[in-house]
Amino acid sequence: xxxxxxxxxxxxxxxxxxxxxxxxxxxxxxxxxxxxxxxxxxxxxxxxxxxxxxxxxxxxxxxxxxxxxxxxxxxxxxxxxxxxxxxxxxxxxxxxxxxxxxxxxxxxxxxxxxxxxxxxxxxxxxxxxxxxxxxxxxxxxxxxxxx
Amino acid sequence: xxxxxxxxxxxxxxxxxxxxxxxxxxxxxxxxxxxxxxxxxxxxxxxxxxxxxxxxxxxxxxxxxxxxxxxxxxxxxxxxxxxxxxxxxxxxxxxxxxxxxxxxxxxxxxxxxxxxxxxxxxxxxxxxxxxxxxxxxxxxxxxxxxxxxxxxxxxxxxxxxxxxxxxxxxxxxxxxxxxxxxxxxxxxxxxxxxxxxxxxxxxxxxxxxxxxxxxxxxxxxxxxxxxxxxxxxxxxxxxxxxxxxxxxxxxxxxxxxxxxxxxxxxxxxxxxxxxxxxxxxxxxxxxxxxxxxxxxxxxxxxxxxxxxxxxxxxxxxxxxxxxxxxxxxxxxxxxxxxxxxxxxxxxxxxxxxxxxxxxxxxxxxxxxxxxxxxxxxxxxxxxxxxxxxxxxxxxxxxxxxxxxxxxxxxxxxxxxxxxxxxxxxxxxxxxxxxxxxxxxxxx
Numbered sequence: 001x002x003x004x005x006x007x008x009x010x011x012x013x014x015x016x017x018x019x020x021x022x023x024x025x026x027x028x029x030x031x032x033x034x035x036x037x038x039x040x041x042x043x044x045x046x047x048x049x050x051x052x053x054x055x056x057x058x059x060x061x062x063x064x065x066x067x068x069x070x071x072x073x074x075x076x077x078x079x080x081x082x083x084x085x086x087x088x089x090x091x092x093x094x095x096x097x098x099x100x101x102x103x104x105x106x107x108x109x110x111x112x113x114x115x116x117x118x119x120x121x122x123x124x125x126x127x128x129x130x131x132x133x134x135x136x137x138x139x140x141x142x143x144x145x146x147x
Numbered sequence: 148x149x150x151x152x153x154x155x156x157x158x159x160x161x162x163x164x165x166x167x168x169x170x171x172x173x174x175x176x177x178x179x180x181x182x183x184x185x186x187x188x189x190x191x192x193x194x195x196x197x198x199x200x201x202x203x204x205x206x207x208x209x210x211x212x213x214x215x216x217x218x219x220x221x222x223x224x225x226x227x228x229x230x231x232x233x234x235x236x237x238x239x240x241x242x243x244x245x246x247x248x249x250x251x252x253x254x255x256x257x258x259x260x261x262x263x264x265x266x267x268x269x270x271x272x273x274x275x276x277x278x279x280x281x282x283x284x285x286x287x288x289x290x291x292x293x294x295x296x297x298x299x300x301x302x303x304x305x306x307x308x309x310x311x312x313x314x315x316x317x318x319x320x321x322x323x324x325x326x327x328x329x330x331x332x333x334x335x336x337x338x339x340x341x342x343x344x345x346x347x348x349x350x351x352x353x354x355x356x357x358x359x360x361x362x363x364x365x366x367x368x369x370x371x372x373x374x375x376x377x378x379x380x381x382x383x384x385x386x387x388x389x390x391x392x393x394x395x396x397x398x399x400x401x402x403x404x405x406x407x408x409x410x411x412x413x414x415x416x417x418x419x420x421x422x423x424x425x426x427x428x429x430x431x432x433x434x435x436x437x438x439x440x441x442x443x444x445x446x447x448x449x450x451x452x453x454x455x456x457x458x459x460x461x462x463x464x465x466x467x468x469x470x471x472x473x474x475x476x477x478x479x480x481x482x483x484x485x486x487x488x489x490x491x492x493x494x495x496x497x498x499x500x501x502x503x504x505x506x507x508x509x510x511x512x513x514x515x516x517x518x519x520x521x522x523x524x525x526x527x528x529x530x531x532x533x534x535x536x537x538x539x540x541x542x543x544x545x546x547x548x549x550x551x552x553x554x555x556x557x558x559x560x561x562x563x564x565x566x567x568x569x570x571x572x573x574x575x576x577x578x579x580x581x582x583x584x585x586x587x588x589x590x
Contacts, residue, residue, distance in 0.1 A: 011540030013533060015569050041542055045567045048542055069533075069571045073540045102541050118541070 031062030039105035077137040161277035178211035180444035272305025275403030283310030288333035297398030340371035345576035347382040374504035410475025496583040502559035
């Protein structure tokens with residue numbers, strides 16, 4: 001069985017309303033879905049909540065049942081050593097490869113850190129990163145990171 | 148689940164003599180009724196005696212329908228000032244029913260009916276149901292609210308007059324509505340157009356559409372667009388009909404459209420329509436837009452002379468392709484109440500609906516207009532729901548969608564708007580009349 005390097009991120013559109021983020025987190029918690037990493041981008045009117053969770057499909061289903069629209073987005077997660085310049089090195093290679101990055105966020109675990117990025121060419125991103133020595137998370141590794 | 152095409156449609160009439168009466172005969176009937184009604188209100192309603200005396204008009208001056216322009220107007224304000232029973236033309240013990248509208252500005256508007264008034268009301272709704280192709284064999288699922296609001300009971304009285312089965316669901320609990328619609332084999336349903344859209348979405352989600360037997364829906368009580376009609380018809384695979392009314396005049400059934408959808412036929416033998424220039428209240432020619440004004444020719448309980456509805460429309464007295472001579476009022480561009488003047492431009496909520504529906508499903512046709520005044524300038528914000536299909540987790544794409552919506556709305560309204568994207572299914576679906584505008588300006 002081939003390993004999937006695309007990680008499914010759970011994305012939720014959040015109106016700027018009091019308690020909305022709390023609603024989402026509560027639904028996930030009650031559904032037994034663990035949040036591995038999250039990023040919250042905001043605009044004047046709404047926010048975009050992006051999460052790596054233990055079970056993205058289940059996360060989407062429990063949110064939908066609660067009337068909250070969520071979608072699954074393919075992203076890449078890769079290991080970044082706790083050393084100055086590691087992320088810069090990865091980014092440099094991606095720029096060289098003319099990869100366009102929509103957004104990126106990072107999370108730390110015990111031994112090292114991980115960066116999550118969204119690109120419209122996930123396959124090439126994986127090739128470039130592995131080609132220059134970075135470890136790309138498999139989907140299953142990402143869902144259980146920090147556990 | 149079987150929309151009938153126009154070429155296969157078989158027109159049927161509830162009261163062919165009235166509905167296809169020649170203009171001369173109708174004028175004679177209206178004249179006779181008006182003369183009688185004016186005499187009646189002059190003698191029995193002190194409000195009208197005073198109004199007519201002030202204008203120097205006596206009942207004897209009204210010799211026929213052409214003299215109607217000599218009569219005083221009645222406004223909603225007059226109804227409020229005479230709340231609750233000040234305008235009765237009969238002793239209170241002859242009143243067997245009251246209905247009302249929830250006044251958004253305080254006291255509600257109350258209308259009183261005698262038994263005969265209720266009978267006429269049911270008869271007018273039955274004409275409309277027949278126009279929509281229903282017969283005594285049909286089962287009408289009514290999800291208009293039952294209560295003071297005329298929607299639920301009006302349709303109920305119509306179904307009874309027709310001999311059809313009324314299913315008095317009232318509003319709310321959409322899942323249960325759909326379950327009953329399926330279980331009871333409803334062949335038609337009646338509700339506001341915005342609730343019909345909501346039912347359509349819910350029926351699709353629940354996967355029950357193919358098991359429903361509905362072939363017709365009656366949707367009125369708020370303005371809707373041809374685009375929304377098409378969506379409701381396509382999703383349910385049914386024919387839809389518009390119904391119009393207001394409790395001051397009787398309730399739904401004052402007018403209803405036929406399969407040709409070229410305006411709503413007014414039951415003018417009971418409710419005489421005038422369309423008047425909003426500026427000087429002179430009569431508009433056929434085809435010209437103005438304020439719709441009704442005189443109740445046969446009403447006993449609370450007859451009204453020249454009641455100003457604040458609805459804007461035009462009228463057409465030519466014979467319709469359906470064979471009816473009952474004049475047609477055009478679908479409403481809006482109410483003078485709903486119309487907002489934004490930086491000098493007239494904006495109607497229905498224009499927003501048309502524009503959103505033209506975007507091919509990128510956004511849902513549910514919206515809310517919010518008008519504010521910032522630094523002495525009107526600012527119009529339109530809240531629009533993102534559809535699941537067009538939702539993206541990339542802010543760039545969401546912003547591009549927001550800009551597209553803004554451009555389409557600016558084009559349609561002629562005024563720049565702020566677009567606020569909101570989560571799917573968060574704008575309130577109305578079960579009565581949809582509230583589409585919040586005006587925060589202190590005008």
